[in-house]
Structure formats: structure tokens, C-alpha cells
Amino acid sequence: MVDRLTGRIAIITGGGRGIGAGITQRFVEEGAKVAIVQRNPPPESMLNERVIYVKADLSNSQQIASAVQTVIERLGGLDILVNNAGVMFEKTVEEMTEADWDQMMDINLKAPFLLTKAAMPHFRKQGNGSIVNIGSIEGLASNPGHPAYSASKAGVHGFTAAVAVDHGHEGIRCNAIAPGWINSDLSEIYIDSMPDSARVRRELMAMHPVGRLGEPRDVGSLAVWLASDESAFVTGQVYVIDGGRTKKLPLPVA
Template sequence: MGNRLSGKVAIVTGGNRGIGRAIAERLADEGALVAVGDLRDDRSADCGAEGLTFMSLDVTKEVSIRTFIDEVLQKFGRIDVLVNNAGIVIHKCIDEQTAEDWDRLMAVNLRGPFLMAKHVVPEMRRIGLGTIVNIGSVEGYMVNPWHTAYAATKSGVHGLTLGLAVDLGPDGIRCNTVCPGWIDTELNRAYVEMHPDRSLIERELGQLHPVGRIGAPKEIANAVVWLASEDSSFVSGEMISVDGARTKKISLPAILDEEYRAKLTKP
């Protein structure tokens, strides 16, 4: 427990589970009052969640966003931190994607953060400060197969971050993006469990990261807390990868890569 965000009010979209839930809990640990907005309005998630308030939110609908923000202001009176975490992914080759698939990803992953910022910024301007943290992805730099639409949305989030940082800096508002590598979430675990040799997949996923393992949701949350706090007061417009150096490693021929991996796993 800390107090880096004592007295602050934070919003986390898509915060009922996974990375979003970890972010919400860490913000609360540091003293923030956290409004969790999620399409899954699971009020039972409130049990034992000190400092968290759960509210219904559909980031694809502007009316829902405005209603949600009005409720947050009614309850807390201010908004200091916005974390745009809500996101979805589809796994389809470009010729199998439909226009509806594309529009859905754009609506959740890119239009949602835009609309949230649009309606939160006036309140941040009123109090003369604020911090926006977008959850991007390493897929804004590099792309997994069948993730064309997803990568396009995350690259867009990175561009949105740059524009907001430049436009809102004079108002005392900072904007940054955290780009996770492979994180151990329920969604990713379900994907791994689809494969017959789960232990092999887990081992090879870890070896993709030079630190030798995949990440935990709390490690993304720790980066968000830093960006939301005054500890990062001169940091704005940055895309910060939290990926165990995965995006920094140049691909090697298989035989050389095996030697490298062997060193990582050597007792």
C-alpha cells in the first residue's frame, strides 16, 4: 500500500478482469478512488475490492460514455486519471475478415479511447491537470499472424497518444501508452490451453522474451501507476513497452536461436 495517488480519482475501462482489474487494484493500492467501467457490469466483483466502484460502460457508444462520466463526477466530483484499457482481438486472415469485424475492433480499441478522452478532458482542464494512460500493444510495432485489424487499432492508439500529448500538454494533461508483451491473463491462458502440449507452448512463449518468462498483469499495472503519478511528471507522449525486451531482440536463424535459448534456461 502506498499513497502516490492519494486523493485522486481514476477511471479504468475494461477493468473487471485481467490486466484492467490488476490496474484498477494497483491504483487503489496507491490511494486512488477508482471507477471501473466495463461492459460486463458484474457488481459482485465489488466484493472485497476496496477503493473500486463498478459501473456499466460500453466504450463503443458515446451516450454510454457520457452517462458513465456523469455518474463518476456525481459520485467523486473530479477525474484525475483515465486508463483506456478496454480492448478486443480477432484472429482472421485479411480475406476472411468482414467489414463488421474491422468496424468492431476500431470501435472498441480506437474509437473508444478517443471518445473517453474527448469527454474526460474538459474535466481535467477544469482542475488544471490530468493523466491519460492508454493500453497499446507491442503489436503496434510488430504483428502476430492474422492480427491485421488488431495491429492497425493499436498503431492508431499510439498515434492518438502522440496527438493528445502535444495538444493537451499546455493544459497540464499528460498522455502515454503502455505496450504489454505476452501477459499471463485468463484470455491468454485459454489460448495456450487449446494446444495439446501446453508445457511446450508455455516454455517457448517464455523464451520469446530475453528475460526468460512471460509477464504478469501486475507488472503492467505497476507501469500504469508510475505514469499516473507525479513520479513521471515530465514524461508524456511515450510508448513504453513492458515486454521483457521481446521487441528488442532481432530474430536469429533457428540453430543460433536454440543456442541462445539454451543459455536462458541453463540452471
């Protein structure tokens, strides 16, 4: 069986941890060369002849443009862009400052725009390209205290559709993945910080019809498909990957 991404070159922002690391791992397994683009270096164990690190502050437009050009020069091209990097905090509208809002939008929404803008001339020149944006189920609904995060992810979903419509005729596809609860070091810290973490884990499990929580590789496998020729007729879509969580209606507990 031929690996689905053999010979492809990909940028994965935030590809050194959490969901991003799962995407990086799956891309490498499927034959791609990957450039992890983020502010801090990924673990040395992730870097090899198929994975490089390019430093960039994703709130800085000049560093974003420079990073994309660096990847093209070092790896010899660019076929796939995965806009994964993001931030989250919990503040209501009243608790949030304007600077808080701007930070969320800069990383979660403006950075994907700038990365797409920087990659677009190369994609257009070669006549193809696949963009995979990481949105969230919170772009479709919201948890308490997440107005900025939900707004940014809803924006990612809308941006995805618009890019697909504008650039499909150039051979450039753009899709989004909307993950639900995905296990990571940050999610573990969050659960462990709860007064009754065991109860929280049980309730989280009960929310998911598949009987487990998501793993970064789950998202990575979907990203592989969206980046590959197997999804050649797919563009402008948002794929929810949440173990059925958003399809399960809550019932009152006695």
C-alpha cells in the same frame, strides 16, 4: 512512504479482468479511488469503498459520455483516465468483414477517443489530468492474422502523441503502455487449446530475456507511475513492457 495516488480518482475501462484488473489493484494499493467502466459487472470481490462499477457499452458514445459524468458525480471528480478495454480476433484481410473491422476500431480506437473527449473538459477546468492508453507491441509489429488489431493499436499510439501535443499546455498528459505477452485467463485458454501446450509454454518463455511471462500487476505498476506526479515531465510516450521480447533477435533452430 506516501502512496503515489492518494486522493486521486481514476476511470479504468475493462478494469475488472486481465490487465485491467492488475491496473485496478495497483491503483487501489497506491491510494486511488477507481471506477471500473465496462459492459459486464466485475467480480463482487473487487468492489469496495474504493472501487465502484459503472456500466457502459464502450461501442456506444452516449453511454460513454454518461459513464464519465456518473463517475465524476459519484466519486467527486476525475484525475486519471486509463483506456484499457479492448478486443482481439485473428482474421486476415481477406477473412475479415467490414463489420469485423468496425467492431475492432469501435472498441480499441474509437472508445479511447470518446472517453478522452468526455473527460477533457473536466481535466481542463481543474488544470491537470493524466491519460494512460493501453496499446500493444502489436502497434509496433504484428502477429499473423492481426491486421485489424495491429492497426487499432498503432492508432492508439498515434492518438496518444497527438493528445499530448494538443493538451500539454493545459496540464494534461497522455502516455501509452505497449504490453507484450501478459498472463490472463484468456491467454491460459489460448495456450491450453494448443495441441502441445507444454511446448508452447517453453517456447514462450524462451522468447523473453527476463525468463518469465508478464503479469497484469507489471502493467499496473507502470500505469501507476505514468498516472502519478513522479512522471510529471513525461507525455506523448509509448512504453514497451514485454520482458525484452521485442529486443531479442530470433535465431534459426536446427
